[in-house]
Amino acid sequence: MYELASLVEVRLWELDKNLELTTEDIFDILCQEYQLNADSLEKELSCKCPFALTGFLRELERTEVDYYSAIE
Incomplete structure (x- = not known):
């Protein structure tokens, strides 16, 4: 999700x-x-790197972002 990744x-x-x-x-x-x-x-990134996090978020679709949401 590009917007979230940018933020x-x-x-x-x-x-x-x-x-x-x-x-x-x-x-x-x-x-x-x-x-x-x-x-x-x-677990998905195999690390706690915020730079990898932003790259990973850029590649996700909107429905995939929900999977990584802490809100249930």
């Missing part, structure tokens, strides 16, 4: 400016802020 990417760059945050911290923050299921995404 996440903008926030990623904002968070990345904070030198005290690790990439794993940023991944968790992004998932929490955008109500994404961090565990499912970590």
